Amino acid sequence: MDMTYAGAEAKVARRKRSAIARYAAPYLFISPWILGFLFFTLGPLVFSLTMSFYDWPVVGERTFVGLDNYRSMLFDDPQFWESLWITVKFAAIYVPFNIIMSFLLALMLHNITFASGFFRTAFYLPSVISGVALVTIWSWIYSKEYGLLNFMLSLVGIDGPNWLGDPNLAIVAIIIASLWGLGGTMLILLTGLKAIPKELYEAATVSGVPGWAQMLFITLPMLGPMLLFTFITSIISAFQQLTIALLLTKGGPLGSTYFFAMYIYDNAFKYFDMGYAAAGSWVMFIIVLALSLGVMRWSAAWVYYEGEVRQNDGEGHA
Amino acid sequence: MRKTLLYSALILLSALFIAPFYWTFMTAIKNTADLYQFPPVFWPSEWHWENFAAAWNKQPFGTYLTNSVIVVVFSTIGQLISSSLVAYGFARFRFPGRDPLFIVLLATMMIPWDVKMIPLYMEFNMLGWINTLKPLIVPAYFADAFFVFLLRQYIMTVPMEIDEAARMDGANAFDIYWRIHLPLMMPALVLVGTFHFMNAWNDYLGPLIFLNDQSKYTLTLGLSMFKGLHEVDVTSIAAITVILCLPPLALFFIAQRYIMDGAVGSSVKG
Numbered sequence: 334m335d336m337t338y339a340g341a342e343a344k345v346a347r348r349k350r351s352a353i354a355r356y357a358a359p360y361l362f363i364s365p366w367i368l369g370f371l372f373f374t375l376g377p378l379v380f381s382l383t384m385s386f387y388d389w390p391v392v393g394e395r396t397f398v399g400l401d402n403y404r405s406m407l408f409d410d411p412q413f414w415e416s417l418w419i420t421v422k423f424a425a426i427y428v429p430f431n432i433i434m435s436f437l438l439a440l441m442l443h444n445i446t447f448a449s450g451f452f453r454t455a456f457y458l459p460s461v462i463s464g465v466a467l468v469t470i471w472s473w474i475y476s477k478e479y480g481l482l483n484f485m486l487s488l489v490g491i492d493g494p495n496w497l498g499d500p501n502l503a504i505v506a507i508i509i510a511s512l513w514g515l516g517g518t519m520l521i522l523l524t525g526l527k528a529i530p531k532e533l534y535e536a537a538t539v540s541g542v543p544g545w546a547q548m549l550f551i552t553l554p555m556l557g558p559m560l561l562f563t564f565i566t567s568i569i570s571a572f573q574q575l576t577i578a579l580l581l582t583k584g585g586p587l588g589s590t591y592f593f594a595m596y597i598y599d600n601a602f603k604y605f606d607m608g609y610a611a612a613g614s615w616v617m618f619i620i621v622l623a624l625s626l627g628v629m630r631w632s633a634a635w636v637y638y639e640g641e642v643r644q645n646d647g648e649g650h651a
Numbered sequence: 652m653r654k655t656l657l658y659s660a661l662i663l664l665s666a667l668f669i670a671p672f673y674w675t676f677m678t679a680i681k682n683t684a685d686l687y688q689f690p691p692v693f694w695p696s697e698w699h700w701e702n703f704a705a706a707w708n709k710q711p712f713g714t715y716l717t718n719s720v721i722v723v724v725f726s727t728i729g730q731l732i733s734s735s736l737v738a739y740g741f742a743r744f745r746f747p748g749r750d751p752l753f754i755v756l757l758a759t760m761m762i763p764w765d766v767k768m769i770p771l772y773m774e775f776n777m778l779g780w781i782n783t784l785k786p787l788i789v790p791a792y793f794a795d796a797f798f799v800f801l802l803r804q805y806i807m808t809v810p811m812e813i814d815e816a817a818r819m820d821g822a823n824a825f826d827i828y829w830r831i832h833l834p835l836m837m838p839a840l841v842l843v844g845t846f847h848f849m850n851a852w853n854d855y856l857g858p859l860i861f862l863n864d865q866s867k868y869t870l871t872l873g874l875s876m877f878k879g880l881h882e883v884d885v886t887s888i889a890a891i892t893v894i895l896c897l898p899p900l901a902l903f904f905i906a907q908r909y910i911m912d913g914a915v916g917s918s919v920k921g
Contacts, residue, residue: 358824359749362740365733366756369793374759377770384770391776441661445654454907455665458672461903463853465871466892470671473678473885479687481674513668565761573763576855580875594765601769602860614766621763 381611389608402612413613415588416596419504423592424571427508431567432560435518442519443526453523457516464576471510472497472581500589503582507590510577518563525559526552557636564632565625572621593617672896679703679889686885703894706887714866715873722787722869723851729792730847731840737794738802739828743814759796764856772860786861787854787869791847798843805839806832838909845906849899870895 360367385402389395406413438456442449459467474481475496483493496506529552537547553560575594578584584591597617601610678686682699685692707713741753775786809832817827833840858872868876874891877884 356746359740359744359746362744362824362828363737363752365792366737366794366796366799367752369733369790370755370759372774373771373790373793374762374767377767377774378762380770380773381766384773438664441657445657445661452661452665455668458900458903459668461849461899462896463855463871463874463899465853465855465875466895469874469888469892470675473889474671474674481670513671516668569761569763573765575765580855597765597768601772607769607773611769614763614769617763618766621761625761 381614384608385612385615387608389606389611391605391607395608398608402609403616406609406612406616412591412596416591416593419589419591420572420574420593423504423508423574424568427511427571427574428564428567430508430512431515431518432563434512435515435563436522436556436560438515438519439522439526442523453520456519459513460516465580467510467513468577468580471506471513475506497582498586500587503586503590507574507577507581510581511574518567521563522556522559525556529555554635557632561628561632561636564628568624568628569621572617675889675892675896678885679706679893681886683886702886703890706890707894709884709887710873710876711865712870712873712891715868715870718784718867719852719869719871722784723848726788726791726851727844727847729788730795730798731844733792733794734798734843735802735833735836735840736828737799738806739832741799742803742806743824743827743832756796756799760800768856768860775861781861782863782867784862784867787851787857791851795847798847801843802836802839805836809835841906842909845902845909848902852899 386397386399387395388398388401442452442456445452473479477483477493477495477498480493480496482496486493494502496502533551533555534547537551542550573594574592575598578590578592578595579598582590584595593613594617597610597613600606600613677693677695679702680698680700681692681695682697685695685697741749741756771786772781775781778785780786780789813831814827817831822830853871854869855871855875858869859875862868862872865876870891874888874895877888877891
């Protein structure tokens with residue numbers, strides 16, 4: 334009698350344990366990300382927001398200063414506005430060029446079959462290498478006397494300028510070097526083009542829709558989600574621009590390539606004013622967030638989601 | 652006719668993307684006399700392969716290489732394990748909070764690194780990790796949002812019936828992950844591994860901020876030091892640049908099929 338009772342109890346206990354295990358299992362699987370999110374994302378975000386309200390040197394007393402960091406940044410620090418303006422200028426040129434050129438290249442690659450693999454690879458190649466290597470390569474392309482670029486210009490009779498020494502040209506030089514890495518964007522758009530059903534074009538051609546209209550009413554709307562994605566990632570990377578400027582021009586000449594990210598970097602790791610730097614990074618975060626949300630809202634007018642009908646495609650079981 | 656035009660344009664444009672590589676290689680291998688010629692020398696008069704060894708010995712690049720390899724190997728292992736586990740969790744279970752958590756995961760991709768840079772430095776400083784390789788390795792064991800997204804999309808293309816059949820045979824959730832999904836995910840894992848390898852190998856800002864001693868430097872940091880140390884030593888800089896580019900280029904050619912097959916793009920569709 335007792336034996337049976339104990340057996341039944343063990344059975345119930347086992348079932349209970351397996352129910353808990355079943356309930357906990359998904360959380361166990363995603364726990365690496367949850368922990369990482371807490372320690373390497375949410376924690377740092379809260380931490381840096383806190384720091385931005387303090388006078389916070391790396392060593393020594395920290396004092397609460399309220400909004401003083403933000404106030405002096407906005408009203409007493411010309412470098413803040415200058416570096417922000419340089420970054421906005423850079424983004425305003427880099428982002429559209431990056432997307433338009435990637436789109437055109439993707440379109441060209443989409444229309445060929447022979448050697449398409451070769452060309453895809455060629456355009457993607459610069460994206461594979463380190464920013465440090467990229468900068469070294471470009472530093473002697475831009476060299477005034479021995480540079481490849483000025484040699485090319487001399488062939489068509491132009492006396493090449495001092496690319497990295499001229500305050501007006503240095504930023505152009507950085508934009509060109511950055512655009513050299515458009516391979517990733519191009520690849521995303523190319524995959525997007527390949528995913529558009531051919532029947533749409535066939536039907537349009539049969540109905541006598543001209544090529545430009547097919548582009549306008551089929552290609553661009555169908556590519557919408559991809560264009561939106563590349564738009565937002567380009568904005569983010571434009572605002573984060575640091576490696577190239579840090580190594581190619583060191584912010585010069587005459588501060589003409591002193592990007593916002595470099596301003597934050599210098600405040601943190603050169604002047605060790607962590608609170609002030611944290612305030613700067615939050616200003617950047619808010620700008621990037623506002624721009625991304627703005628683009629997303631604006632995109633509702635032109636992005637068409639094919640998948641919108643089939644929601645909950647991730648049917649799962651516990 | 653239209654095709655001819657298209658191909659001419661493509662050849663011209665691709666030259667713009669390849670030429671700098673050619674130029675760097677030639678700079679590394681030229682002798683000094685060829686270096687400062689105008690018009691530039693496109694085909695060196697002599698090939699100086701020994702330039703590579705000479706450049707390598709000008710700084711402790713052997714140490715840098717060891718450090719880079721340690722970072723890349725250990726962080727790639729961590730990234731593959733953690734991202735695939737998390738992706739499986741999001742793709743195959745229904746649990747309270749799943750969808751909001753997934754949206755948070757996607758949103759983290761939009762946070763500029765600069766916002767996290769300073770507190771991470773302080774955090775690692777408190778842990779005593781500054782000037783060690785840990786800040787460059789440990790975070791990889793906590794799953795990257797982009798890779799989780801990519802792998803989740805991949806798992807969701809696998810029919811649920813396969814999981815159910817395995818469960819009938821008595822497999823638990825971990826068995827299903829380990830024995831079924833991990834092997835099926837292989838192409839996507841190659842892609843994640845390749846991308847992570849490249850990020851880790853090419854990273855400059857991380858080592859710049861978290862490392863101080865030359866004995867801890869990675870290759871990218873060593874190369875950037877060259878610029879300050881020997882402003883005119885163009886040959887050595889070019890030689891090290893070539894060496895630094897080789898592993899990611901080689902890996903790219905090996906994994907090319909997976910990268911170009913558009914796993915990147917299809918993951919973006921959501």
